[in-house]
Amino acid sequence: MLDFIKKYRLHIATGGVLLAAFVFYSLNLKQKSHANAFERGVQNVMAPFYRVVDRVSGTVTLVWEDYLDLVNVRRENKELRESVKTLNARLLETHEAVLANERLKKLLDMKNTLRVPTMAASVIGEDGAPWFKTILIDRGESDGLREGMAVVTSEGVVGQLVKVAARSSRVLLLTDNASAVAGVVQRSRARGVVKGKGGGRCALDFAVHDEDVKVGDLVVASGIGGVFPKGMPVGEVTMVKKGDYGIFQTIEVRPAVNITRLEEVLVLLQQNND
């Protein structure tokens, strides 16, 4: 018997351990919902470690996630900046389109009120010298333009065509010293010639001393000469000086059109004196 045990001690021990484990397991089946002393002991010993490890792990996870978030935020920030730029550009384009639309709508309204055929043109250049006042437009002889034709906007008279090339033309502005338009004061019908004085100014010359002209009066084209339609606004009287001597008054006129802000104009294709 002893020999038998000695010979198979390992197997017997293994079987015993297995049996003990089985018995331990079966004994604890009844108290499956309660922790026994062993379980409580192990839990009590391990809990602080778990807590610490859990906190560290949580912190590491948090840092890692924050880092990942930061990387994402950086990328997202970059993308958002790009999209803000794009949207800003689109906003500007839209704003510009709205303004162009308003200007063109006014020009179209003006075109509809005129009884002569017209041609819209864009301003593509300005005079190089400050003492000459001309602009360059993108329409020319091939579009039916000729020298002497009137150029207007919805606000009023701009000038006259000079130097027409095949696909571009130059416009002598109302404010150039060589420019002259027959004008009449709308309220009192006082006649004169609106002459350019350079630097964005005009004067109503040859208005006789006794004529009734006041600051704020509107000067319109008289239609004499047949270039500009009668009644087209030319400018507003800003200064009147009547000397004791001389037969004419000195009258300063501010052009109805803001010459420095011209972008689109209408060319009247048919002159009345044609």
Place this chain on the structure above:
Amino acid sequence: MIKILKYATIITGLLVAQVTLLPAHFTDPFKPNLLIIVVAYLALKGTSRADAGLAFLLGLVQDCFSGLYLGLNGFSFLVIYLLLKKTADRLYTDSYYLMILVVFLITIVNSFIHLFLLAIFSVADGVYAPLLAALLPQGLVNALAASLLSGATALKAAEEGK
């Protein structure tokens, strides 16, 4: 041929800048006259006999986009070129500052030639007022433009020399 193409490209670029680009950002009288700087350059540093013709041609090109009188700038540019050429051999033409001073002075001279010719031959009797008012600012703006262009040219030359 390459030299001619180079000149043509530069002049076209300057002309486009002068007529379209700069007026959009600068108001009168602060729009520079870039072609007059080319005339100064031709007179001070040019060696070809055709430069006088080129100066006249530059004036005519300028006239095509400025004022009503074709030949006004042609004449004034040619006069300025000849005057400068006559004195160029007595000047230190490599000087950066001389170019700026010359451009300032020829802008003034150019304006007075215009004034003289317009007063005699045109009906634009009141042109003297804006012309005289623009005289000094125009001279200074042209001098500034000349300093920038000369600076860019000198920088390029220095880089090529390295």
